Structures are given as structure tokens and as C-alpha cells.
Amino acid sequence: MWEVFIQTKPGLSHKHAGTVQAATAEMALQNARDVYTRRKEGTSIWVVPSKYIVTSEGMDKEAFFDPADDKLYRHPTFYQIPNDVKNM
């Protein structure tokens, strides 16, 4: 199994799109191309063997994520954004 990451436009990050099965890296890339970019979804593809994905699944969720709940100051929402800056 391979995890597929698709970049939708040059410069944007690769986002997880799903998985494919394939025997080799080359075939995984081709299968990802055929399954996930046939409707013009992509400009670049990464495939990664699923076994190399390290997940937080099964770890202590509360200790991992809850402490961020009350730290509003970490969001940069107190700044004035100049009018000319778009896409923030």
C-alpha cells in the first residue's frame, strides 16, 4: 500500500489524497496518476509506502492535543493586515 499526496497547483503543499496498491514505486506513481489526477486535480504527486507513515493514532489524545485548546495567543489574530496582502 502507498499513501498518495497531490499538489493541486505549483507552489501549494502536497495534500493527502488517499491510497493505492502497487507492487513497485514506479507502478504506485502511475496508479496514483490514474486514480487521483484524471480530472486535472494535480500538478505533482508524491507516493510514500504506507508502512513508513508514523501516526499519533493510539497515543494519549488528551495529552497530545488538549493543551492547545486555551492558547488563543498563538493565533496571529491580533495584527492589522495591510489591505494589499491577500490570501492570509
Place this chain on the structure above:
Amino acid sequence: MLTAESRKQKIMNPLYNYLLKLADDTLIMGQRLAEWCGKGPYLEEDIALTNIALDHLGQSSLFYKYATQFHEGKSEDDLAFLRYEHEYLNAQLTEFPNGDYAQTILKTYFFAVYQKILFEDLMKSQDSQLPALAEKSLKEVKYHYTHTKTWLNVFAGGTGESRTRLENAIENLWEYTGGLFDETEGEEDLIKLEIVPDSETLKSKWLNAIKKDFEEFKLEIPENPFMQKGSRKGIHTEYFGYILCELQYMQRAYPGCEW
């Protein structure tokens, strides 16, 4: 020097035939490959192969559309769906049954190498439209080549069973490959005017490309030089009538139907 008008008259029929050959090849390839739809070896490959089939159908549509310019009163659909068996100029290879997956892949591979070489040359055509059509299709064909070659590698280097299946497929298909290069009526006139590439040159380029890949996978080209005759002249294998029955059913049962 021919005047523009007499030149046009001279090439009209040959070009029409030639376009039919390009269109019929891709229509029948697409129709055949589409038989795998929903039955592929696994989901990803099912989609991959039907993508290729759709590319072929798209290409056939381009060529039929262009061909209608040389045949007044005929629409793209008329050409694709309402001709009789002997009027189709596709190569017999394209109508040959899919067989197992090794045979399907090998057939698609042979055809992809042919189209790749053909379209590269057609991009240099003196015709006003062929270079653009060839350029568009070439992008698709390059991927067909990459994908099928990857599979050849899998079959050739996989298990004894997979290799045997590939070798059987080579045995079955080889004698039909020559027909790809048979000429349509008037094609030699087009060759002289540099509208289409010379078929002998295409053939040797194709053979060299196949030899190179086969060497890589340690596959043998059959020694028997016999090639089936009749491609491009409306002569077909026994399998062709059945394809047309399925392909033309809707237009025959509901004339003029559209969606």
C-alpha cells in the same frame, strides 16, 4: 508545381482514407480495451486501462471530425457507427481479442510504440491540421507507452507463469503487427507530398524500438516473418463483426440517438 486547388483535389480521397485508418484504429482499440472496464485485475489498474481506452476514443473523435471535412453530409457519428465491416480500415491487431492481461498489455504496448513513432513524425506533416492533432495525442500515447512497458517488465521479470503468458501473447500477436504499417489507398501520394510519414521507415523505427525493449526484458522476437495481410483494406479477422455489433447497436436500434 500543383496549384492549391488541384493539390487539394488530389489529396482529398487519400487523406480521407488515411484519417479513417487513424480513427478506426483508435476507435477499435478503445472499444476493445473498454471490455476490461469493471473487470481489471485490481481497482487501480482497472482505472488505468479504461483511462487509456478513453484516450483512444478521444483520439478517434478528433480524427473522425477531421475526416468529415472530406466527406460532405457525413457526421462523426455516421463514420464511427454507421459503416459496414469492409469499410473500416483499422489494423487487424486492434480488433484481436484481449485474451489474458499479458496479451492485453502487449497489444496496447505494440500499439503505443506505433502511435508514438507515428505521431512524432506526423507533427512534421505538411498538412494544416495533422501536426496539431498528433501533438495532442502524443502526450497521451507517451503515457500509454510508459505504463504498458512497466507492465511488460512485471510480466517478463515476474514468475514463470507470468513470463509464459507474455511469451504466449507475443506468439499470438506478432503476425498481426505488420498490418499496422500496411498502406491505405492513395497513401503513397500523401507520402510523396510529405503529408504523412513513409510506412517502411515507420516500420523499421517501430521494429528497432521493440527490439531495444525486448532485449532489456530478454524477450525474443518470433523468427517466422509471416505477417497477416488485409489490414487497411477492409479485410478483417473473424472477431471484427462481433465488435461492430456491440459498438453499433445503439445507433442501429435507435437511429440518430444522442446523449
